Amino acid sequence: MDRQNSWNRSVLLCVTVLFLLMLFINEVSAEKKIYNGTGEYTMSDYESPNVAEQRALTKAMENVREQAGIFVESYTKMDNMSVSDDMVSMITIKSLRIVKQSQRKEVGNNGDVRVFVDITAELDSAEIGKILKEKAEQKLIDEKIYRKLREEISKDEKETLELKNKINDLKKNQQLITDLQISLKAKEQKRVSYQKVYECFGVDLKKDERISKLKEAIALYPQNSLAYTKLAISHQVRDEYDEAIKNSDMVLVLNKDIDLAYLIKGAAYYSKAAIYDIAYHSKPVKDVKAMEGEDYKKVNELIDKAMMDVDKNKKINEFAKKAVDNFSKAISYEIDDKEKLIILKGRGNSYKLLKDYGNALADYSEKIKISSNLGIQDYVDYMSRGDVYDTMGEYKNALLDYNKSIQLNNKNAVLYVLRAELLHKKGNIDEAIADCNSALKLGWEDKERMYNIRAFCYLRKGDYTKAKNDVESALAINNNSGEAYYYRGIINFVMDNYDQAIRDCDKAISLLKKNDELSGAYCNRGNAYFVKGNYDQAIRDYKKALELHSNPDAAKNLAVVSEKKRQRGY
Numbered sequence: 406m407d408r409q410n411s412w413n414r415s416v417l418l419c420v421t422v423l424f425l426l427m428l429f430i431n432e433v434s435a436e437k438k439i440y441n442g443t444g445e446y447t448m449s450d451y452e453s454p455n456v457a458e459q460r461a462l463t464k465a466m467e468n469v470r471e472q473a474g475i476f477v478e479s480y481t482k483m484d485n486m487s488v489s490d491d492m493v494s495m496i497t498i499k500s501l502r503i504v505k506q507s508q509r510k511e512v513g514n515n516g517d518v519r520v521f522v523d524i525t526a527e528l529d530s531a532e533i534g535k536i537l538k539e540k541a542e543q544k545l546i547d548e549k550i551y552r553k554l555r556e557e558i559s560k561d562e563k564e565t566l567e568l569k570n571k572i573n574d575l576k577k578n579q580q581l582i583t584d585l586q587i588s589l590k591a592k593e594q595k596r597v598s599y600q601k602v603y604e605c606f607g608v609d610l611k612k613d614e615r616i617s618k619l620k621e622a623i624a625l626y627p628q629n630s631l632a633y634t635k636l637a638i639s640h641q642v643r644d645e646y647d648e649a650i651k652n653s654d655m656v657l658v659l660n661k662d663i664d665l666a667y668l669i670k671g672a673a674y675y676s677k678a679a680i681y682d683i684a685y686h687s688k689p690v691k692d693v694k695a696m697e698g699e700d701y702k703k704v705n706e707l708i709d710k711a712m713m714d715v716d717k718n719k720k721i722n723e724f725a726k727k728a729v730d731n732f733s734k735a736i737s738y739e740i741d742d743k744e745k746l747i748i749l750k751g752r753g754n755s756y757k758l759l760k761d762y763g764n765a766l767a768d769y770s771e772k773i774k775i776s777s778n779l780g781i782q783d784y785v786d787y788m789s790r791g792d793v794y795d796t797m798g799e800y801k802n803a804l805l806d807y808n809k810s811i812q813l814n815n816k817n818a819v820l821y822v823l824r825a826e827l828l829h830k831k832g833n834i835d836e837a838i839a840d841c842n843s844a845l846k847l848g849w850e851d852k853e854r855m856y857n858i859r860a861f862c863y864l865r866k867g868d869y870t871k872a873k874n875d876v877e878s879a880l881a882i883n884n885n886s887g888e889a890y891y892y893r894g895i896i897n898f899v900m901d902n903y904d905q906a907i908r909d910c911d912k913a914i915s916l917l918k919k920n921d922e923l924s925g926a927y928c929n930r931g932n933a934y935f936v937k938g939n940y941d942q943a944i945r946d947y948k949k950a951l952e953l954h955s956n957p958d959a960a961k962n963l964a965v966v967s968e969k970k971r972q973r974g975y
Contacts, residue, residue: 436530440501441523442468448518449569456593458508461522463600466501469526473497480533492544492828494552498606502534510778542747546638546665547606549744553662554631556758565592586911598626605635611643614805630661637669641676644703664738668748671731671930675755678724680704682758684711686717721758728755742775749775750789756794784813795827803827819851825858834862853889860892869896887916891926898933906933924954931962940970 444464448457474497481488488496503526512518536544568589575585597852599620602647606613616639622632637652656666714720732752736745753768769790776783791806807824814820823842841859849855856879863872873896879889894909910930917923931946947963950956 427734433762438528438530439472440469440472440526440528442466442472442526444468444522444524448520449572452589452593454520456597456609457518457520458522459597459600461508461520462506462524464476465522465524466503466526468503469524470494470497473501473526473528476528477533480530481537489548491555493547494555495544495548495606496533496536497528498551498603499536499547501526501528501607501650501794516593522636541743545743545747546668549665550602550631550634550662551606552600554599557631558596561592561599562724565589565596568592595626595629598632601625602629602632602635611639615639628659630656630659630911633659634662634665634669636674637666641673643670644674644707646677664735664740666742667731667735668744668751671728671735671748671755672749674724674728674731675751675833676726678703678712678721678758679725681711681717681720684708684714686722725755725758728752728834729759732934742779746772746775746779746819747782750786753789757789762793768791769793782813784810784817784820786810787813788823792823795823800827800831804831805862808892816847818844818847821847822849822851822855825855829858829865833867838862852954853879853886856882857886857892860889864892872896885916887913887926890916891922891929894926894929894933898929898936903933903937906930920953924950924956924959927953928956928959928962931959931966935962935966940966946960 420668434904442459443467444466446457446461446464448454474493477500478488478493481493481619491704502870503524504527507523509521509523510518511521547643568585572585572589599622601618605615605618608618612724616636619632619636619639622629623636626632631870633652633655635648637656640646640648640652650670653666653673656662711717711720724831729752732748732755736752738747740748749768749772753765753772756762756765756768769786773786776786787806791810793801794800794803794806804824804827807820807827811817811820811824821840821844825837825844828834828837828840838859841855841862845852845855856875860875860879863869863875872892876889876893876896879886880893883889890909891913894906894913897903897906897909907930910926910933914923914930915928917926931943931950934946935943943966944963947959950959951963
């Protein structure tokens with residue numbers, strides 16, 4: 406019970422919003438490096454001191470980054486990691502911290518004012534380690550934005566230099582330069598805007614400081630699509646999905662960075678659909694234990710709000726369809742295979758919420774194929790595809806994928822949970838029990854679910870004592886576990902405690918929601934009434950069981966009790 410809810414919560418809280426590909430490095434001793442850099446800029450008489458200082462600071466930072474980049478590159482090579490030059494630069498920007506800064510000015514013989522900025526920056530290898538452990542999709546998007554940012558700044562620098570040369574030529578000929586000065590000022594604002602986007606690489610995605618810097622960048626240059634893109638990402642990571650969508654739409658209005666905008670919108674809509682899916686299947690779990698050091702309070706608040714919506718299922722389909730649409734638009738552009746991996750994962754997850762299992766399988770399988778070509782194997786891909794196979798009843802394929810995912814990551818409890826559920830359906834009881842034990846040993850939080858699965862397995866083995874111990878453990882965690890009462894009803898029936906079996910079935914019927922589970926509870930209660938000689942109540946229960954779900958046991962027992970009643974003339 407609640408298997409789908411457990412899976413979706415795992416996807417949303419552990420694996421998304423977005424998705425995939427975790428790259429890890431070995432632990433190394435933390436090392437701090439100090440770098441000094443100086444930037445110099447000659448101020449024109451039509452430029453403000455603030456602009457000159459900003460340009461000098463940029464040059465000083467470039468100086469420091471060049472020095473630090475050598476260490477970052479060697480650090481990644483220590484662990485045999487292959488990263489691009491752009492990735493090295495991006496990691497360097499994110500890990501450097503200015504610890505000291507000063508400005509000074511010098512006036513030349515010709516009256517030129519030169520502005521100098523001296524900085525001292527610190528680079529902590531522990532920070533590099535954290536960045537390398539970020540989700541691969543985040544690093545990939547950051548790298549892509551960094552590359553675009555560098556291109557824009559290079560283009561802007563070239564145009565600014567051309568403007569300055571024109572102004573100098575006009576001044577020599579004593580011609581008006583007002584219009585060009587206005588253009589130059591606009592260029593300076595644009596450059597400062599891009600510089601603020603640069604600075605955001607060193608600020609945590611969830612911090613208000615990052616949001617503020619990006620809004621400042623947009624105020625300076627409203628056409629800064631990269632600022633809107635990073636703002637959309639920040640809101641997505643902060644679980645502010647509507648804001649993520651709104652800022653992605655602004656990128657599309659500007660008609661730049663379109664594939665990233667559609668990708669982020671797809672992720673935001675998927676997250677909204679997943680929230681409603683969790684709300685649809687069960688009440689939210691309060692105070693979810695932080696995973697990977699993150700606080701999911703806002704996620705639970707969103708689930709609470711979704712619980713109040715009477716159109717949960719409608720919202721799931723609405724948002725999941727929008728997610729599929731946006732992911733499909735993103736993948737239609739010329740993008741590299743690594744970006745395709747992100748999109749395929751998100752679209753596959755969205756198809757799964759729509760119960761479009763054929764397309765979900767196609768996307769997961771294509772992702773696995775591309776990953777293999779890139780020399781990547783991710784346990785999440787096999788877990789995702791295995792879950793779809795499992796849902797479709799293709800247990801053989803599901804088991805192969807679960808086995809592969811555990812082979813790639815044998816420390817993830819959810820993998821053992823999924824395989825245990827599959828194995829107990831297949832009748833591989835001892836293996837299912839072993840997987841339950843592994844999940845509990847690895848710290849799986851939903852112990853109630855594991856105790857119930859293991860109880861059912863012990864029931865099938867005929868070990869009623871162990872089965873009852875697990876059921877009682879599940880009820881100690883949650884006294885409203887319909888599944889536990891259902892299993893305890895079966896245990897009491899086979900142990901000839903018929904009155905207690907009936908009471909347990911009563912409780913299970915009041916708590917269970919799924920028709921197939923309710924059908925089983927009615928059938929079990931009918932069995933108890935049958936043995937006690939209450940044929941009329943037994944018949945009512947068997948009929949109710951058949952009304953709810955196709956139940957061979959209920960059909961067979963209904964025929965038997967009806968015949969007994971006929972024979973005895975009741």
